[in-house]
Amino acid sequence: MPTTYQPNRQDNVDYLEATFRKIFPQDNEYRDKATARLEQLTMPHWALGDLMDLAVDLAGMTRSMHPPVKRKRVVIMVGDHGVTAEGVSKYPSEVTAQMVHNFVNGGAGINALARQAGAKVSVVDMGCAGDLSALVKQGKIISKKIAAGTENMAHGPAMTRTQAVMAVEVGIEVAERLAPEVDIFATGDMGIGNTTASTAIVAAMTNKTLDQLTGRGTGLDDDQLEHKKEILARILQMNKPNAEDGLDVLAKVGGYEIGGIAGLIIGAAAHQKPVLVDGFISTAGALIACKLEPFVRDYIICAHRSVEQGHTIMQEKIGCKPLLDLNLRLGEGTGAALAMNVVEAAVAVLTEVATFADAGVTGTPAK
Template identity: 65%
Template sequence: MKNSSGLSFLDATFRSIYPQDFEYRQRAEEHLNQLTMPHWALGDLMDLAVDLAGMTRSLQPPVARKKVVVMVGDHGVAAEGVSLFPAEVTTQMVYNFIRGGAGINALAGRSQTEVCVVDVGARDSFDELVETGRIVAKKIGHGTANIAHGPAMSRTHAVMAVEAGIEIANDLAATTDVFGTGDMGIGNTTPSTAIAAVFTGEKVSELTGRGTGIDDAGLLKKIAVIERALQINRPDPKDGIDVLAKVGGFEIGAIAGLILGAAAHRKPVVVDGFISTAGAMIACSLEPFVRDFLVCAHCSVEPAHKVLLSKLQCRPLLELNLRLGEGTGAALAMHLVDAAVAILTEVATFSEAGVSDSSRSVQK
C-alpha cells in the first residue's frame, strides 16, 4: 500500500526516523556535569539520561505513560519438539495476561506500566477478548509454517507483520511516552536463534539455549532443527524482510514494527529479552537509525541474546538471568528509566546547592 506521495507504508515510516538530537544530548551532558556529585558517579543511569534527552528532544523527557506491548504468535516449528511446553500454552497464557495473573502483570503493576496484548499470529482466535477490547487483533495468520521444512511465512505476510507493529505504535503513540516490548509464543527461541545466526554469522551450536528448560537431548535436537531450517531456507542477511519471512515469527515481525513505529514518533523503546532483541535486530536491519531509540532492558541466559546485543552495540541495563519473556525485563527496566529522568531533572547542580567552584573541582 502506498500513500499520496507514492511511498509504501514502510518507506514512509523509515523516512520519519532520525538519529538522536545532538544538541539535546550535549545540553543534557552539560547539565549532568554540573550535578552535586563526583563526575558521572551514577554511570549507566547518566548515559541513559543523555539518551532519553536525545531521543525525546527534551531536558525533561516525558516517561510517565508507559506501555509494554505483548505480541502473540505461534510457531509451526514447535511440532519438532523444540520446547518443553506444547503450543496450547500460548493460548493459556493470553488468558492469564488478561486475568492479570502473569509475571508481566505483577512487574508492570509495580512500575505503573500498562500491558497491551496484541494477537498477530496465535494459532487460536480470541473473538470474545477482541470484541470486549481486552486484546488487540492484528492477526496475520494462525501460526507460522514449520521452518524445518520451508519458510515461516510469505514475504507479503512478513511485511504485514512489521506493518502491524507500526500500526500499533501509531495507535498508541498519543497516549504513550515509553514503549516496552514483550512476546508470547511457544517455541519462539528457535526462530530467534535462527535470526541471530543469520545476522551474526556465529555457529548455531554456540548460540542455541535451552529456552523453556529442555534437557541435553532436547538441546541437540533444537540445534539440528535450526541448522536444517537455515540450510533449507537460506535467508539473506542483507534483507531483513527475507530473514523474517524465512525463519522468523509473526510476533517477532510485529515487535520490529513496534520499534520502528515508536522511533518514528521519537519515543524510547525498552527492549525486553531475547525474542524482543531478535525483533530489534530485524528493525535495525531495515532502518539503522532505529538503534538510537533502543533501551536494552537486560541480558537473558540465552547465549544468542548476548551475541545479538553485541551486534546491536547495545549495553543491557540489567543482568538477572531472566528467561521468562512476556516483557518482564522491560517492566523491570522502567524503574531505571524513571531514575534516569529523576537524575536529569531533580538533582541539584553545584551552583544551585551553593557549592563553590573550588569544592566542585575537588569532588571531580
C-alpha cells in the first residue's frame, strides 16, 4: 500500500457502512416551508420554474430557509488509466500530470471559471502515473495515491476490489477534511482515458448499447471512435461487471479518480452538503455513489449536460435534470463551476424576493 494512503480510522471494514448511516433524505419540513414561501412571491405562481425547484431542494438538503452556499469548493480528482495503451485517446497519459501543474499554476479552464464563481480549487492525486511528489511537499495538492494508474482493463480488471474500496474511502475522507470550510462541493476530474472507463461504467449499469453511449472524448475521428467501441466491447466481455454491485463495477472497469468522486459525493451527503456533479466522468462517479447508497441522490445537483452522448443516459439513470446545457466537454469541474452561479441565484430567490404579504399586495398568485 503506498505510504501516501493514510486512513484516519481504526476499522476499515465498517467505514463505508458507518458513513452510509449518516445519510438521510432531504428534510420534508424545510422543503414544505420553502415551497410555501415561494408560492407567495410577488410573481406569477412558480414563474422561475426550475430555479424555484432548486431552491426547494437546497432548503431540504441543508435543513435551512437560508441555505449556505457562499463557501464553494471544486475538488478535482486525478487518476491515470492503463487502457490508454489501447489507443482510446488522442493524448498520452503524460498529459494528466501536465494538467495538474496547470491547475496548480492557475492557468486551466477550471481556474478561470472558479475565480469567476468565487470558488476555491483543490486537486487530489488518486492515481496519477506521473510523479507529483514535489507538489505534495509544497502543499499544493492532496495526495491520496492508491497506485500509479489503473491496470489495462482490456486485459483484466482495472483494479482489485480492495483498491476500489480504498478509492471510495479516501474520497469520503477528502469530503470530511474539507467539510468544515465548505458549503457546497463541486466535482472535477482529470485523467487521460477516463471517458472510456466512464462509458464502460454506464454500459455495465444500463441496458444501452455502446453505439448509444460512446462519445468522442478528446476529439476522436470516426475510425478512432469505432476502435474505442471495439475496445469497450472487449472490456465488458472480459470483465463482466456486476451491475448490482457498485464496487464490482468500479473495480473492473472504473478508475481511481472516479472512485474518489463517488466517495466525495457520499462524504458531502453525510455532512448534508449539496454537491454539484460536473460532466461525464463525474456523473459516472455519481452512478457508483448512488448504487452504493441511494439516499446520496438527494444531495446531487446535476450541473450541466455535456456533449458526450452517454451523459444524458447517466443523468436519467440517476434521476436528475441538468441546470445548464452549453455543449461543454472539458471536464475539470468547469460546468459545475458555472452552475454555482445558478445555485446562488436560487438561494437569492428564496431569501430575497418579497412575498405578496411583505410587499403589501392584496391577493396571491393563481396556481
